[in-house]
Amino acid sequence: MPPLRSTGRFPEAEHPEYAGQYRLESCLGTGGMGVVHLASSASELRLAVKVIHAEHASDPEFRARFRQEVAAARRVSGAFTAPVVDADPEAERPWMATLFIEGPTLAERVKRNGPLSADELRKAGAGLAEALRDIHRAGVVHRDLKPSNVLLAPDGPKVIDFGISRPADSDLRTETGKLIGTPPFMAPEQFQRPREVGPAADVFAMGAVLVHAATGRGPFDSDSPYIVAYQVVHNEPDLAGVPKDLVPLFRRCLAKDPAERPTPYELMIALRSSSPSSSCDTQAYIPAQRPPDPRENALRRLTARPRLRLSRKLRWVAAGAALVVLVTAGIVVVRAVVDGDTTGSAPGAPRAAHGFSPWSVSLRDGDGENRTPVCAAGGSGLYCAAPGIKAARLNPDNGKTLWSTPAGTTTTQTDEGMTPVLAGGLLHVVAPGGHRLEALDPESGTVRWDLDISPYSSVRHAGSMVLLVTESGRVRAVDAATGKERWTRQRGGRGAQWVSSPGAEGPALAATPSPDGTSTLVSAVDPANGELLWQKRVKGALSPVQRVGGALYLLAANSDGFTDAVVRLDTTGRARTVRRVALPTPLDQAQATVAGNTVYLSGSGGALLALDTGGSKPAQLWRLETSVTHLSRPAADAHAVYVTAGDGRLLAVDALRGVLVGQTKPRMDDGRYTFASMLPTPLATGGEVYGTAPDGSVFALNAEDPARW
Helix, strand or coil, X not given: CCCCCCCCCCCHHHCCCEECCEEEEEEEEECCCEEEEEEECCCCCEEEEEEECHHHHCCHHHHHHHHHHHHHHHHCCCCCCCCEEEEECCCCCCEEEXXXXXXXXXXXXXXXXXXXXXXXXXXXXXXXXXXXXXXXXXXXXXXXXXXXXXXXXXXXXXXXXXXXXXECCCCCCCCCCCCCCCHHHCCHHXXXXXXXXXXXXXXXXXXXXXXXXXXXXXXXXXXCHHHHHHHHHHCCCCCCCCCHHHXXXXXXXXXXCHHHCCCHHHHHHHHHCCCCCCCCCCCCCCCCCCCCCHHHHHCCCECCCCCCCCCCCHHHHHHHHHHHHXXXXXXXXXXXXXXXXXXXXXXCCCCCCCXXXXXXXXXXXXXXXXXXXXXXXXXXXXXXXXXXXXEEEECCCCCCEEEEEECCCCCCCHHHCCCCEEECCEEEEECCCCCEEEEECCCXXXXXXXXXXXXXXXXXXXXXXXXXXXXXXEEEEEECCCCCEEEEEECCCCCCEECXXXXXXXXXXXXXXXXXXXXXXXEEECCCCCCEEEEEEEECEEEEEEEECCEEEEXXXXXXXXXXXXXXXXXXXXXXXXXXEEEEEEECCCEEEEECCEEEEECHHHEEEEEECCCCCCCXXXXXXXXXXXXXXXXXXCCEEEEEECCCCEEEEECCCCCEEEECCCCCCCCCCCCHHHCCCCEECCXXXXXXXXXXXXXXXXXXXXXXX
16 A cells, blocks of 8 residues: 555654554555554564544543454454454553555455456455454454455455454444445444444445445445435445446345345355456556655654543453353344343253254255254253244253244344353244344243343343343333333443343342443342342453353453453452452454353464462363364363364363364254354253254254264
8 A cells, every 4th residue: 555645633753763563664655543654664574554633542431442443453364364464452552553455445446447347346255254253253343344444455455443342152243423424335223223243234234335436436425425325225336337236245245134145155156256366456456656755754643533432441342242142052143232131151051852862953044154053941942042933842862842933034144143041931932123122931932021121232141030121220120020120220220231041049240340441349239129239340441251150250341351360259248348359361353151150261363271260279270272273162060171163063071181082073964154152052951962053053962972962
């Protein structure tokens, strides 16, 4: 990318000469929040260094957002973005150095050379789809894909600028009345329901980007951003000038309903099937360039525009918030984040009959890249939801479907619904669309009561109550058995994460981070009447995992958002004692489960470890590098720890030794993958283990002999 003119309002004299050890040579791009410089390493590696403007560097919330940008960029493969070489989010002027990518942005290419040819369009589109698939596999939703964020490198498109991205399973929420993104390339849900934004929004943006590449304009262009927003939500896209054979595909990308959009995998295959070997000309546009002038190191301010102010929970919420919406057999991302059981081996889980034989059944009524069912257990049943299936009850002995309720609309991803939760003697599910909570008779699937949950940001279960929580922290409690309201109070505060404990004795617990992320307030509330029982402020940015016995377990994150400790809070004694157990090595994207005093954690890159919180030295009992890129949240019984891989494999690891003792074959159907935030958590019952996979299967195995899987 050639040097650009400054568009910032800051004087050049404020530019630093160095970022860490890197001398800044020339300005590549600037904006209201800082500047991107060309720089070189000691080995003469060419770098693009993003330096944050001083006025934003003093804002702790902005620093937290910048940490998330660095972390998101690191999570995505360097094959599809500019690899992060170095970064210092804690510097006086935070900065990030990435490999300099030779080539124009798509916006520059179209502006200087006109629209891409049909062949170039297909090749660029196939490469961009592959990049999105990789980004989504890493559990990241970009949310601001546009022509200026796509570099046309000789070896294929690179997606850059993860400044407003977030993990797909994150509990981060858009502030009321504020939007994130660039209107001509935003999906309808980004305007209407920003809390629902998921990977499908990136597919919509990709469709708009490809229309721009094909025609030189967007599908919803207007001089007014308000008109653009209206057209995105209500009007059909303008596809005049798009190659006729690509119009149906682009129209699918730009569907108003996220469920109707193709997956990146489907786009990649569709575009590659007719893509010739020719590549985009990435050099023809480049004008003659003068040598960098050292005086240009004096200033302008960064390409990223001011964005949404978010609390500093950022990455640690991304790693931990999903944990409180886990059910024993699966995790999903839903519009109103809904909880589930808090253990991987739940009391009351179905126990298969003596003489159990492994089984596998297909449970799906839809298409798409991710067909993974999500399941929960209770009584004598296994309860699952899947694309096109709102809820179904399976016999845990043989997998036979005892009853099934259709979702009404066929969805392409299970995040349109929720993992079923047994509470108050009924089966609670969220209907497709995420707007209604339904309580079903677990014996027949008949609806006993339902409730509009669209005003609420999350749904949790505590004892015999369902807690409906708003963004501001107001909680409405309804009886899990009848759906009748019991109380409404302001509890927990903004950003509170409530711990799920359906049917459990004791208080409802919530963890609320301070705005600067330096502490977390844990509150205990009587679920029967909403009375505040006690509060305890604990140091650090903490995210709750689960309550076991009289202790609440939480994950602590460092300034980079990596989990660096497990915190155990006594919830019974008056002292509310806190024990903090450090991890020898911080863990990225940590997910955890608790068994006794042992916490089992999984992280990105395939790390799986056991941490003792009872006082053992050393605290880390073992660590296993599984070589699996993404793992589910662990489940555990007395003998083994179980995790699911992205290709549908179920792995068993010896709980005492940390040695892999068994794994199944992949279950991917036609070879398509899901991504980390959608991986199901296995259900361990002691003698059997149940799993689900991307090919739509639900299966049961003998937990006592994993070597024979």
